Amino acid sequence: MTDPRLRAEIHAHPYPLLFATVSGAHLYGFPSADSDHDLRGVHLLPLEHLVGLSTGEETISLEHVRDGAEVDLVTHEARKFMRLLLRNNGYVLEQLYSPLIVHTTAGHDELKHIARGCITRGCVRHYAGFAAGQWRLWEGEQPPRVKPLLYLYRVLLTGIVLLRTGRVNASLPSCNYDIGLPYIDDLIARKVNGDEQGLIAGADVEFHRAEYLRLRAMLMESAERSTLPDAPSDETRRALHDLLVRLRMPPSAAA
Structure with missing residues (x-):
């Protein structure tokens, strides 16, 4: 990504970054003209911020407008990010x-x-739980809208593809292929044409309820049949x- 506004966010970050990637609607394959730019990444705290009396921030989060672009930036410290990876967390896998x-x-x-080694059958819990939350959000709307419905399907299809193939693919159009x-x-x-706040007709609500239940069952069946490991190994x-130790240690200390 070469958008100078996004690169400016990287240069302004208070800590060195291991990586920064785009998440959200741009990654999911359905950005609207006014979609936020969701930046996600990993930062490295200096040693003095880890072992001294004053510790650095494990998570840095900010939202602002840069040259007309709404930017939502979240980075985790490397140790926290790796711990999340070890907890079968699909969201951080998608960022990585x-x-x-x-x-x-x-x-x-x-x-x-x-x-x-962190792409596991255990990720089903992340995707099933995330989908259930999205469903409650969507079903609770009066009347329900297009945008949350797309996020629901994105979560379900990403989880199914991951469990079937071992590939982390957060793009809804690609997964739907x-x-x-x-x-x-x-x-x-x-959504892309500006109707993300558009409403879903009453009869369609029942259709999407049936599809949610069908795809959730498909997700669980994909987990049962998956050849992925149940959890990250001790080797991983x-x-x-x-x-992490090598990233922490300055070259002079490692010599």
Whole structure:
């Protein structure tokens, strides 16, 4: 990603970044003209902010407008991010493997290699729980809108594809190429063309309720049949530990 406004966010960050990628609607494949730019990444606190009396921030979050672009930036400290990876967290996997890269390093490449061991059957809990929350949000709207419905389908299809193939793919159009839901393209077109606040007719609510239940069952069945490991291995945990130590240690100390 070469948008200078996003690169300016990287340069303004108070700590060195391991990587920064784009998430949100741009990654999911249905950005509107006025969609926020969601930046996600990992920062490294200096040693004095880890071992001294004053500790640095594990999570940095800010929202503002830069040259007309609404930017939502969230970065986690490397240790926190790696702990989340070890908890079968699909959301951080999507950030790590996002193809929309604003900033990268050799450490980012190594982390992506090691984190293949964090793509597990246990991720089903993340995607099932996230989908249930999105469903409650959407069903509770009066009347329900297009935008939250797209986020619901994005979560379900990303989870199904991950469990079936071991690929982390947060793009709804790309995932739907594998699943083949005929109504997705129309919903995406409505949002992209500015109708994200558009309403879903009453009869369609029952249709989407049935589809949610069907796809949730497909998600759970995909987990049962998956050949992925149940959880990250001890070897993966050790590799993450070793990487973090090397990232922390200045070259002079490692010599």
